[in-house]
Each structure stands twice: as C-alpha cells, then as structure tokens.
Amino acid sequence: MRALVIDDSRTMRRIVAGNLQQLGFETYQAEHGQDALDLLDGGLEVDLCCIDWNMPVMDGLTFVSRVRADPRWRSVTLMMVTTESEQGQIVRALAAGAHEYLIKPFTPDALRDKLEFLGLTAPAWTVEEPA
C-alpha cells in the first residue's frame, strides 16, 4: 500500500507518515494541495491520501474536489486529517468526496481504526483455531 501525506507542517507529516509506515505503508509527502496534485499528475500512484485542510497555495478541500473530478484517481481513498472539527466542516468534506475524516489530535490507534474500516490495513495476525 502507498500513501501520500499532505500537510504544511513537517512535524505533522512526520507523525502521520511514521504511523502509516508502522502499518506497512510506503509513504510520500507533499506540502500542500498543489504540490500533491503535481505528484499525482507526474504519475505517482497511491492507495490513500491523508489530507490537512488549512494549507498555503491549495487547501485540502480544494484538493479533494480536484481529485474527485478526475477519473484517473477514482480508486484513491481520501481521508481528511485536520483540526477542523465543526460538524458543518465534516459534512462539507464528505460532500466534496472525502471518504473519511480524522480529527487532530488523534492517536495511532485512531488512525489504524479508520484504515481498518476502509479496508486499507492488513490484519496483524489471525486467531488460531483451537486444536
């Protein structure tokens, strides 16, 4: 699995990417929406984008709309990862085409829960049938 982490904070990119790597993802990073679009346009193929909302140049909501409008990226799962946590903002992001929404601050468990529900994490191990 490959993920693109889009956030203007290096700190946050490092935290999100670090958690994704623990879950087995290969990660890429972009500093804002336009940066991320350029990477995708250049042929980077990813399964998941984790997207901050407030960023310079192009914000996360605009990025989501742009990706959703392009059939090339139909299979990419989009998850907002942002401090924006008003109910209306979450509804807006889902309406724009985001699949999931993770509110900062979040714990590593919370990120894993969301990805598990989206079917993007491999199970760590299975239960053995008792003999």
Next chain:
Amino acid sequence: MALSQESFAWVADLVRRRSAIQLAGGKEYLVESRLLPLARDLTGGDVDAYVQRVRGGGHDGEHGRIVEALTTNETSWFRDSSPFTSLRTHVLPQLLSTRGSVAHLKVWSAACSTGQEPYSLAMTLTDALPPGASFEILATDLSEQVLTRARSGRYSQLEINRGLPAPLMVRHLTRVGAEWQISDGLRRTITFRAHNLLDPPPAGARFDIVFLRNVLIYFDAATKKAILDRVRRVLAPDGALVLGAAETTIGIDDSWQRVPVGTGSVYTPSRAGAAGGAPFGAPAGGPAGGPAGGPLAGGLPSPRVAPAATPAAALAGGPPGAASLAARAPLGRAVAAAGTAGSLLPRPRPAAAQPLVPGQSRPATTPRPVPAAASGAARGARPLPNASDRNPPGRSPFDRTTYDRPTPAATPVPPTRGAQR
C-alpha cells in the same frame, strides 16, 4: 514527596494482579499524577505517603480506586468491525430467512462499558433492518459509573476518533462544545441497566442476538461455562451469540455450535442447528462482507439492506444536504473492498498501540489506562479539580489573574514557519 521505587512497585503489582496491565518502570510520573487526586483526600496530596498509608492496611477500599485510576477498558466504535459486518451480512439475513419476517429484534449487549458497542449496534441495525422492523437493545455492565456515562451518550473528541466512520458520526451525533452527543433517536433504542454476568441473566426477555465480547477472557473455565450456559437460556433457539475475537466456546461449553462467518465466527445453540443444517451456515453468495447486493443466503426483502449499510448510503436521511452526500461520496467502493479483501479479520488488538513517544509503549493487553481526573474533565463528567490547599482559599487554579510577565516584546524565532515551507 516523590513516589519511592518501593511504592511504585507495590502499585504496579496491585494493578497487574487486578487487571493484567503491566506498569513498566519509567511510568512513575504517570502513577504519581493519576494517584494525586486520591492522595489529596487522604494525605493532603503526598502520593508516596498515600501509598504507604494504603499499604499499612485499613484502607482496602482504596485498592479498587487505585486500579480504577490506572486502568479502563479500551473501547472503540465498531470494535474489530467484523462482528458488525457479520451482523449485517449473515445474522440478520439468516434470521429473516428462517423466520420469514422479523418485526421486532431484541439484542443484548453484555459488558457494554461506556456504550460504544450498543450505539454501534444501534447504528448498524437502523440501516440493516428491513423497513417497518424495529429493534431494542439491552445494554448491561457491572459498573454504574460506566453506565452513567454510556446513558448520557456524550463522548470526547478522542473517543469519537476511535473507529466511528465519519458519515455515521455526522448523522448520529451532534457536536456540543468540546464533545459529541448521540442523537435522542438512537438513545431511545437502548436501555442501560446494571447487571453482573455472575448473576442470573436479565429476566423477561428472549434475545435474538447477544454480544458478549472481550469479557470471558477475565474468567476461569468453570465461570466461562456458567456464563455461557446462562446466556444460552435467554437466547432464541435460532439466535446468535457474538464473542470477542480471541474468545470461543470451543473446549469450554459444547452446547454451542461455532459457525464461521467471513473471517470471524458467530455461535448458535447446537440443538437448534441439528435439524436442517446450521442456522448461520455460510451463505451461498461468498465471503462475509462481499460486494453489496450479492446473493445473500435467504436474501433480505429490501434492497435497502446491503447498500444502506455502507457509510455513504447511511447518510441518506441524515442532516440537511446529507442525501446528496450519499450519491456523491464514493464510500461504497472502499467498504466493499474491505469485505472482499477479507481484511476485516477479527483479532485481538495487535500489540500495535504505537506510542508517539518511544519508551511509552503500552502493554499489548486490551485495557488501557486512563486517569480518572483527566478523562473526567475531558468529558465534563466532573468539575476541574478545585484549588488545592496550596492555593489561596476559594481560588481555582484556573482563576484568571494577571499573569506576571515582562513587557511582551515578541521577537520571531528564525526561521519563521511560513518561510521554511
């Protein structure tokens, strides 16, 4: 006075014996900050003196308070997700198929803790039941304290982040200040009641579905068998029991039949399965959680069932404008993929509570410590600690005073944040 190694070791041993949670060395500060509210009552805030006093005897009631301050059950929404998928794709279709129709469904969520499981069940049933069918959930727990929280339906932001799909969240919860509130409609479907699993089961009901997850692990084999026996007596013959991912009836109580469903299992009373095959046999249509609309065994009467159970479609009927979300948000794909990829495997929590800070990893056990004071404050369940005796009388530590500061002449730290990006 700082916590001595001896006191820390005693607390760690107490917690390990009572909860199986290991408090590794290096957690002294954590123990100290969590026991501080307890120490304030007994020894004026000296945690080490508090521990010594409790060790000295005569304060056995404090043992429970100490363990509670350092532990709580980890609860997330749709925990392990597979049981909820199984409910939608197998348990309900089978009940509908064997009974012809289901007008009213009774569900028991046993050991419901702070309520995430019964509310997740209510969300699932709201979407998965055919039109006209209703349901009620009895949610029980030993602890009145967690029941009060569960009943209130009020959750902190961090709790909400744990496994609750965003479309269901904006549909069933409303933001209230720093917290989120479950809708009255959903709350009305659940009755919360104190119940000890070692006592006779709740009277007067025959349940169609029982969720009893991640609680048998705490009991010995004989007690497990006794609990399973009591559950079987209140379960309909064609009903289903759902256990935690690491739990099974096999080798404990042979009056149950394990039925593999997708990547997990449900259990059904064996005698019911004797005639006409297992009531919860594998469906004709493929693995659990397969593509929505696939040929479910005994097919549900309404096309609403499978698709509506996906988070996107679940938005229909939500807040204003939500109906359009259902059409536009491409969630169905992701959820269907989840099912077909078989990656919703039920499993005990992996030892994956990756800490953000090295050296702070938690044990791989499921319960996870939460401090009473902090979690209480985060939920608004109790007021912030009042002024300690070190503060002037009647003054909360948060009373605003002029903050003793030099002239505010902020000078930027190079490089400025904007410039570096």
Next chain:
Amino acid sequence: MSTAVDTEQVYAVAAAVFAAMIDGDEGLLTPWYGDLPLVEEPLSAWVDLHGELPGRAALVCEAATAHDLTRALLMMEADEEVDDQDLVDAFGEIANVVGGNVKSLLPVQDTLGLPEVAHGHPPAAEGHVAQELRLSWRGQLIVVTIWLVG
C-alpha cells in the same frame, strides 16, 4: 466577559492534544497548583482566528519546555539537539491543533491562520483575554491564552 468558550472546554482541548500527540497517555497535563514561577526565557506559539469572532490562541512556556515538547512530538532522544526549524514547526503545530479545536467551540465558522512562533510572551491580540489556563506538563509550566473579540 465572553462566554463563547469555557475553561473546562479549553482544558479538554489542551489535555486531548497533549494526550494524543505528545504523551501517548492521558493525565500528564494538569492544572498548575501553587505559586507561578517567573518564566525566564519565554517562547510562545500562536494562531489567529479570522472571521466573525476573531481571536488568537497562544501557548507560552520556558524555551527548554518547548524543546522538550519538540523532542516528544518528533520522537527524538532526550539529549538530542533541537534545531530552530524543528522547534518552530513542532511548537507551532501544537498551537495550531489547540487553536483549530478552540475554533470549533465557537458558535460561528471562522478560519484559522498559520501558526507563528516567537521569543517572549505572545503579543496581545485584539479583544479580551477570554481564557487563561495555567497548566503543568510533567511539572513544567505552560500557559494557554485565548483572546476573543466580542
């Protein structure tokens, strides 16, 4: 005084930020009890809220505390040197997450500015101090201040 945000809510926000991002455990950010020490080398981080109910959310603490917070966020060793770039980004991000969550407590939909970090105490914003919380993080003082207009 405005009642737009109350003390417990701001505390809940700060406690959640520290529990999830910095400590990996709850309970390490508590109210400050007792006398306030003088902050000798203050470092502050803040974000501005723009819109109908403009304001500012700021943190100030000893520079050494900000270095510790940066190490915790970036998973650095206890004795590892923190450079200015990491300090500005990490400390600023804490203010950003606190500010973003405080914003969602407001009855109106404002927008959030980008975080800033500076030596000294945070510059006073327009309006009044709606909240000032004095907190203890592992025994170190951190003051969270919220200014609001209106």
